[in-house]
Amino acid sequence: MKRQLGQLAGSGLALLVSTSVMANPERWQLNMTPGVTATSQDVYHLHMLILWVCVVIGILVFGAMFYAMFKFRKSKGAVPAKFTHSTTAEVIWTAIPILILLVMAYPATQTLLKVADTGNAELTVKVTGYQWKWRYEYLGQDVNFMSSLARNADEARQVGSGIDPNSVENYLLDVDHPLVIPTGIKIRFVITADDVIHSWWVPSLGWKQDAIPGFINEAWTQVDQPGTYRGQCAELCGKDHGFMPIVVVAKPRAEFDAWMAEQKAAKANPEAVAQSAPVVPVTKS
Amino acid sequence: MAHHGDHADTHADHDDHDHKPSGFFDRWFCGTNHKDIGTLYLLFSLLMFFIGGSMALVIRAELFQPGLQLVEPDFFNSMTTMHALVMIFGAVMPAFVGLANWMIPMMIGAPDMALPRMNNWSFWIMPFAFTLLLSTLFMDGGGPAGGWTLYPPLSIQGGNNVAFVIFAVHMMGISSIMGAINIIATILNMRAPGLDLLKMPVFVWTWLITAFLLIAVMPVLAGSVTMLLTDKYFGTTFFNAAGGGDPVMFQHIFWFFGHPEVYIMILPAFGVASEIIPTFARKPLFGYQAMVYATASIAFLSFIVWAHHMFTVGMPLGGQIFFMYATMLIAIPTGVKVFNWVATMWRGSMTFETPMLFAIAFVVLFTIGGFSGLMLAIVPADFQYHDTYFVVAHFHYVLVTGAIFSIMAAVYYWLPKWTGRMYNETLGKTHFWMSTITVNILFFPQHFLGLAGMPRRIPDYNVAFADFNMISSIGGFAFGLSQLLFAWLIIDTCFLKRGAKATSGVWEGAKGLEWTLPSPAPYHSFSTPPKIDDSVLAHGDVSH
Numbered sequence: 001m002k003r004q005l006g007q008l009a010g011s012g013l014a015l016l017v018s019t020s021v022m023a024n025p026e027r028w029q030l031n032m033t034p035g036v037t038a039t040s041q042d043v044y045h046l047h048m049l050i051l052w053v054c055v056v057i058g059i060l061v062f063g064a065m066f067y068a069m070f071k072f073r074k075s076k077g078a079v080p081a082k083f084t085h086s087t088t089a090e091v092i093w094t095a096i097p098i099l100i101l102l103v104m105a106y107p108a109t110q111t112l113l114k115v116a117d118t119g120n121a122e123l124t125v126k127v128t129g130y131q132w133k134w135r136y137e138y139l140g141q142d143v144n145f146m147s148s149l150a151r152n153a154d155e156a157r158q159v160g161s162g163i164d165p166n167s168v169e170n171y172l173l174d175v176d177h178p179l180v181i182p183t184g185i186k187i188r189f190v191i192t193a194d195d196v197i198h199s200w201w202v203p204s205l206g207w208k209q210d211a212i213p214g215f216i217n218e219a220w221t222q223v224d225q226p227g228t229y230r231g232q233c234a235e236l237c238g239k240d241h242g243f244m245p246i247v248v249v250a251k252p253r254a255e256f257d258a259w260m261a262e263q264k265a266a267k268a269n270p271e272a273v274a275q276s277a278p279v280v281p282v283t284k285s
Numbered sequence: 286m287a288h289h290g291d292h293a294d295t296h297a298d299h300d301d302h303d304h305k306p307s308g309f310f311d312r313w314f315c316g317t318n319h320k321d322i323g324t325l326y327l328l329f330s331l332l333m334f335f336i337g338g339s340m341a342l343v344i345r346a347e348l349f350q351p352g353l354q355l356v357e358p359d360f361f362n363s364m365t366t367m368h369a370l371v372m373i374f375g376a377v378m379p380a381f382v383g384l385a386n387w388m389i390p391m392m393i394g395a396p397d398m399a400l401p402r403m404n405n406w407s408f409w410i411m412p413f414a415f416t417l418l419l420s421t422l423f424m425d426g427g428g429p430a431g432g433w434t435l436y437p438p439l440s441i442q443g444g445n446n447v448a449f450v451i452f453a454v455h456m457m458g459i460s461s462i463m464g465a466i467n468i469i470a471t472i473l474n475m476r477a478p479g480l481d482l483l484k485m486p487v488f489v490w491t492w493l494i495t496a497f498l499l500i501a502v503m504p505v506l507a508g509s510v511t512m513l514l515t516d517k518y519f520g521t522t523f524f525n526a527a528g529g530g531d532p533v534m535f536q537h538i539f540w541f542f543g544h545p546e547v548y549i550m551i552l553p554a555f556g557v558a559s560e561i562i563p564t565f566a567r568k569p570l571f572g573y574q575a576m577v578y579a580t581a582s583i584a585f586l587s588f589i590v591w592a593h594h595m596f597t598v599g600m601p602l603g604g605q606i607f608f609m610y611a612t613m614l615i616a617i618p619t620g621v622k623v624f625n626w627v628a629t630m631w632r633g634s635m636t637f638e639t640p641m642l643f644a645i646a647f648v649v650l651f652t653i654g655g656f657s658g659l660m661l662a663i664v665p666a667d668f669q670y671h672d673t674y675f676v677v678a679h680f681h682y683v684l685v686t687g688a689i690f691s692i693m694a695a696v697y698y699w700l701p702k703w704t705g706r707m708y709n710e711t712l713g714k715t716h717f718w719m720s721t722i723t724v725n726i727l728f729f730p731q732h733f734l735g736l737a738g739m740p741r742r743i744p745d746y747n748v749a750f751a752d753f754n755m756i757s758s759i760g761g762f763a764f765g766l767s768q769l770l771f772a773w774l775i776i777d778t779c780f781l782k783r784g785a786k787a788t789s790g791v792w793e794g795a796k797g798l799e800w801t802l803p804s805p806a807p808y809h810s811f812s813t814p815p816k817i818d819d820s821v822l823a824h825g826d827v828s829h
Contacts, residue, residue: 214527
């Protein structure tokens with residue numbers, strides 16, 4: 001227990017002050033991840049700005065309240081004042097929040113404009129949500145595949161499985177076929193769904209975007225640091241909503257190209273086999 | 286009746302004058318008295334609070350540790366869905382309507398509500414609506430499991446529960462609209478001569494504004510769920526893109542109802558705090574008119590911020606910016622209210638009986654919920670917060686430590702007036718401290734879970750989220766058990782009548798018409814209109 005508390009305090013402090021990369025959730029994590037993209041870091045700094053503004057306002061307001069509660073007690077002989085209003089005070093505490101909101105609105109709008117700009121992407125990935133898995137399609141590359149919850153976690157998560165989730169690596173955050181992306185270039189996502197609404201979210205990338213059947217949403221990212229980044233479906237989509245994780249593997253350009261070539265080859269081979277095979281007419285009996 | 290002679294000096298005993306229905310059935314089923322109906326609403330709300338609370342405990346039990354131990358995911362989803370529907374429509378809203386029924390006639394110097402027969406009807410719809418709703422849990426295919434927000438296409442994937450839930454929602458809406466009409470008619474027509482609108486207690490003001498919100502948005506909810514019904518059973522495609530519809534349209538319509546609904550559940554809470562804090566600070570409410578105008582501003586803004594619930598659906602940039610700015614504006618009138626409560630306490634002469642403790646906890650913890658609300662308004666940050674436990678923490682701070690704490694404050698504050706007996710103060714304070722400590726253990730760690738990346742509405746999670754989930758669950762069970770104290774206290778005060786007899790003023794600093802009546806208040810509150818004397822009104826100076 002003592003060790004855990006120490007760990008809690010230590011990691012808490014580290015999390016509140018550091019901006020070091022933390023791609024995946026960690027035990028006792030207290031704060032948002034700064035993520036691994038420029039936008040995710042902008043979002044993180046925006047989050048910290050608002051958080052501290054709220055903390056300062058909270059200290060002032062609650063400080064005044066608690067001061068009043070200790071100072072103006074009947075048991076200490078406090079005699080109630082008679083005042084019922086103060087126009088000056090009311091003007092001040094209407095005006096100051098307006099200024100604070102303006103200070104918050106400016107960086108928020110700047111960041112939003114950046115997040116919304118999906119132009120000039122070098123690669124487009126189409127993401128389709130299904131109950132309860134994802135399809136990734138590299139547009140113009142003729143490569144696409146399904147991505148579902150890793151088999152070992154799927155066994156462990158059944159009621160009464162008897163398997164300890166602690167024994168499963170990346171429990172509920174691992175898939176059979178992760179999305180592979182190249183580092184260093186702007187990647188555009190077009191996101192939709194086939195049945196109900198899902199939401200594609202990898203915290204390290206700094207955003208989530210709903211996947212809506214019949215509609216296509218856009219988003220983008222640029223990851224500069226190779227690594228594995230995990231997330232989950234964020235919109236309730238039925239019984240296995242909690243069991244459709246997202247894994248993004250960012251590889252250096254050369255490794256990504258090699259991976260892509262491999263995918264294409266694997267896709268081409270079965271076709272070649274199919275073409276050379278004799279066509280067997282289906283006979284009715 | 287042994288206690289009959291005990292308060293022969295009160296009006297309540299002049300049974301020969303008040304024409305109280307004699308039989309149990311006549312009084313509690315067919316009765317139209319505002320106090321009896323208020324009692325029915327409050328008891329119904331308490332029952333729903335425990336039913337909805339048990340569902341929350343099923344959720345917290347399953348989330349106690351990673352892995353699925355107790356329930357199947359589908360049942361888990363129907364627990365989250367039903368917990369929300371029961372708590373919102375069954376616990377919080379009826380509790381405030383019950384308080385309105387009890388207090389508004391007494392606060393404005395009226396004998397009863399303006400439309401007593403409709404009052405009976407608006408209550409008696411509720412038990413049937415909730416019987417229908419809860420019965421779905423025992424049907425083939427189970428209860429609704431698509432979330433209380435009923436987003437299509439998921440919500441209409443459900444089985445027959447869809448039709449039952451929609452019919453139940455329609456009935457709750459009818460009940461709310463009738464209740465709201467009654468409250469508006471009462472406030473506008475039944476005030477004692479001389480009690481101008483800007484002399485009304487703030488609780489009455491907040492309810493007047495809330496009632497208009499209800500009338501404005503309950504039909505919108507009814508329309509949206511009716512379209513769901515026809516989409517599922519009659520082949521329409523309002524929300525199906527394949528037929529030219531749009532699933533996001535449902536979300537727009539739903540939240541056009543849903544956001545004002547949020548304020549329907551919090552404005553009367555503001556009213557309660559504005560009654561209690563001046564009483565125990567022994568000082569008039571600071572900035573009475575500013576409080577009224579702030580309430581009206583919040584109500585107006587509630588109609589133009591709905592899409593902040595759905596920033597991730599892929600709205601145009603201009604829409605996102607508009608809804609972000611409009612949402613941030615709400616911080617201004619809300620700030621005015623919080624500052625005015627603090628200013629009311631400033632240089633007062635405070636004592637800390639249970640109602641005051643709950644009112645102070647309400648101000649502090651609701652403000653924390655307000656802070657996270659402001660954070661959620663910032664669109665780029667919301668892209669991270671949305672649909673995580675951060676949101677769950679946010680709305681439980683504003684609804685549990687906001688709305689429900691204010692309801693508890695109100696019950697402690699007015700219970701002596703209702704029953705003629707003081708409640709057990711030690712028990713009340715114990716209930717307060719246990720609730721306040723455990724509710725924070727329950728909900729504060731959920732901020733961390735959300736920020737660390739745990740989505741809401743999931744029955745199982747990665748082991749990284751295990752520690753805070755366990756803490757939250759322990760807090761949840763402790764909070765739930767603490768509420769048994771509250772139930773016991775009510776039984777102790779109302780039925781066992783063990784407390785000291787209450788005076789008509791009850792609290793040393795209490796001002797307002799309800800405190801000029803004896804305790805318990807007579808069956809027909811004011812048979813003759815009281816003479817309005819500004820100095821007995823709760824807010825002293827009525828010109829500001």
